[in-house]
Amino acid sequence: MSATVPVATYQHLTWTETMLGMPIGPPTSHPVGPSGAARDVLEGTLRQSLQRDRQNYVLFSGGRDSSALLALAVHVARREGLPEPLPVIVRHPDSPESDEREWQDLVLDHLDVPDHVVIEMRGDQGLLAEVARGAIRRRGPMWPAAIQGHGAIYRHLEPRVIISGEGGDMVLTGHRPNIVRTMLSRPDRRTLRNGLKALRPASLTRRHAREDIARGKMPSPGWLREPGRLAYAEALSALLASPLRWDAATRHAGLNRSVCLGMANFEAEVAAHGSVSVNPLADAAFVDTLARDGGMLGWGDRTAIFRRLFGDLLPDEVLARGTKAAFNSTRWGEQERQFAHEWDGHGFDDDWIDAEALRSEWLSDRPHPISSFLLQVAWAISQGIPVTGDQP
Numbered sequence: 001m002s003a004t005v006p007v008a009t010y011q012h013l014t015w016t017e018t019m020l021g022m023p024i025g026p027p028t029s030h031p032v033g034p035s036g037a038a039r040d041v042l043e044g045t046l047r048q049s050l051q052r053d054r055q056n057y058v059l060f061s062g063g064r065d066s067s068a069l070l071a072l073a074v075h076v077a078r079r080e081g082l083p084e085p086l087p088v089i090v091r092h093p094d095s096p097e098s099d100e101r102e103w104q105d106l107v108l109d110h111l112d113v114p115d116h117v118v119i120e121m122r123g124d125q126g127l128l129a130e131v132a133r134g135a136i137r138r139r140g141p142m143w144p145a146a147i148q149g150h151g152a153i154y155r156h157l158e159p160r161v162i163i164s165g166e167g168g169d170m171v172l173t174g175h176r177p178n179i180v181r182t183m184l185s186r187p188d189r190r191t192l193r194n195g196l197k198a199l200r201p202a203s204l205t206r207r208h209a210r211e212d213i214a215r216g217k218m219p220s221p222g223w224l225r226e227p228g229r230l231a232y233a234e235a236l237s238a239l240l241a242s243p244l245r246w247d248a249a250t251r252h253a254g255l256n257r258s259v260c261l262g263m264a265n266f267e268a269e270v271a272a273h274g275s276v277s278v279n280p281l282a283d284a285a286f287v288d289t290l291a292r293d294g295g296m297l298g299w300g301d302r303t304a305i306f307r308r309l310f311g312d313l314l315p316d317e318v319l320a321r322g323t324k325a326a327f328n329s330t331r332w333g334e335q336e337r338q339f340a341h342e343w344d345g346h347g348f349d350d351d352w353i354d355a356e357a358l359r360s361e362w363l364s365d366r367p368h369p370i371s372s373f374l375l376q377v378a379w380a381i382s383q384g385i386p387v388t389g390d391q392p
Contacts (some may be wrong), residue, residue, distance in 0.1 A: 010268045011261050013143050018377060018388040019228060019352045021221075021370035023143060024235040025257035031035045038290040039309055045280040046073045049161050050082040056161040056278075059153075060087035060107075060116070062100030064306055064321055065165030065172070065281060070314040073163060074111050085163060087116040090153055094122055110315055119156050125149035126333045127375055130294040135269075140387055141264045141380050146331065146370035150269050159274030166266055167282025170259050171290065172305045175242055175298070176247035207237075221368055223358035227351055246298025247291035247357070253288035328366055337363060339379055347381035348374075 006382035015025050034041060049056055051071065058070045070087055078083045087108065092098045108116065123129055125146070132148035142148060154162075220232045239256075243249045253259070263282045270277035280286055293299075299308050306319040344356035353374075361371045378389055 009264070010139055010196045011264045012140065012388050013261075015388055016231060017143075018141075019033070019349060020193045020224075020232055020235065020378075021143075021373045022235070023261045024231070024238070026238075028255050028257065028260050034285060034289065036289070036295045038286060041289045042072060042280050042309070043076050045278065045283060045286070046163070047080060047082075049073075049163060049276075049278045050077050050080070050085065054158075054160050055360075056084045056085040056163055057117075057157060057275075058085045059105065059162060059164040059326070062089075062103035062107060063165070063324060064302075064318065065168030067103070067258055067314060067318055068168075068306060068310045069163055069165045069280060070107065070113075071111055074113060075313055084113070088153070088157065089116055089118045090121060090125075091118060092121050092125075092327075092330045095327070095329040097328075098330055100325050103321070107314065107318060110318075117157070119153060121152060121330065123330075123333050123335075124152040127331045127372055128336050128339055128360055128379055129333075131155075131257060132376065132381070136376055136380050136385060140385055141373065141376045142269075143373050144262055144265075145376050147262075147265050147269050147325075148376060149331070150266075151273060154270065154273035154275065157273075160277045161278055162270050163278045163280070164266075165227045165281055166279045167254065167259055167263055170252040170256075171250065171281055171287055172246060172309075173253065173302055175246060177255060208213070221370065223354045223361055223371075225269055225350075225352055225354055228353060240342075245296045246294050247296060249293040250294065250298075253286060254282065254290075255284060292371055331372060332367060336375060340375070343378055343382070344382040347378050347387075371384070 013023060048071075056073070058066070058073055060070050061386070069281045070085070073085045076082070079295075089104055091101070124131060126132065126149065127145055129149060129152070131152040135142075135151055157304045159246070173307040220229050220236075224232055242252050259282060263279060266279070267277040299305050307316070310319060340359055343355075343359060348355060348358070358371065358374060358378075361367050362375055377387055
């Protein structure tokens with residue numbers, strides 16, 4: 001069975017979303033997941049991918065999501081007598097805070113997987129590096145900003161199936177019910193305060209979030225002017241007011257617009273390089289099945305979910321890991337800051353964005369994550385590249 005690259009379409013942000021630098025909007029509709037357990041659904045997705053006639057890749061960072069997918073893919077391949085997937089590791093020698101070698105080695109040794117691909121990056125995935133600029137020229141800015149640099153990985157790989165743990169951060173979290181569970185199991189001042197806040201009706205949560213942002217008690221990006229701050233407050237309040245039932249919260253998180261749009265663009269970028277993208281943790285059928293398995297109360301926090309799904313495959317120190325690598329310095333370098341210095345300040349709506357405040361954010365030690373996309377938008381505008389839909 002040969003791999004056929006599906007038709008994949010990039011999805012642009014709306015004008016309002018572009019000004020905010022992030023998607024906003026309600027969850028999309030979803031299909032009903034198949035019968036069976038969530039683990040079975042994951043295995044079925046991987047089995048189907050592994051049955052193709054060429055060895056699969058697994059994007060493997062060493063974090064929990066990619067470690068779990070690699071472990072499960074290897075487990076399925078060995079059980080079914082299929083070709084084992086080849087881990088692809090991206091390393092940034094000039095960015096020590098992104099180093100995951102210790103965790104990568106731990107997982108590879110545990111799984112007895114000696115063969116893997118290591119790709120070293122030295123600024124290749126910068127927000128305005130050569131690869132990102134070429135991608136923006138071809139189809140304009142795409143959210144999330146990091147996708148523009150993914151070609152720096154794929155150009156080193158043959159066209160094959162690429163398995164990733166993308167989407168896991170949003171789906172496998174525990175959501176609001178876990179905050180309540182923590183309050184009941186470890187009652188103290190902090191957990192009681194957080195638990196009582198989590199128990200508030202969604203409408204009250206949204207109202208309080210809007211009020212906190214308006215009063216400055218909850219920070220909003222400093223470059224946003226009044227219309228932008230109001231839109232940001234509305235979008236953030238909607239995210240905070242996820243359902244209290246674990247099953248509903250899981251569906252809400254896994255199928256919100258930011259996840260669906262981000263995954264669509266991730267898959268389109270993989271397809272643009274001739275490969276097929278498989279992202280089991282973001283698959284709508286898995287999300288629905290996981291929600292159904294967990295029911296109203298759920299399974300607990302992120303660690304409890306990983307133990308439930310992958311406890312037989314990985315050491316507990318991996319499943320319970322509480323740290324993550326940082327990649328800010330791999331995206332912000334000299335060329336990004338040079339553009340920020342030289343930018344003429346034009347391109348954004350002055351009623352929404354304070355250009356000088358945005359420039360100051362870009363030049364700060366740790367720029368706000370959503371300012372990354374705005375940097376690419378500003379560069380595209382400076383090059384005469386179309387950015388988004390019509391202004392309302």
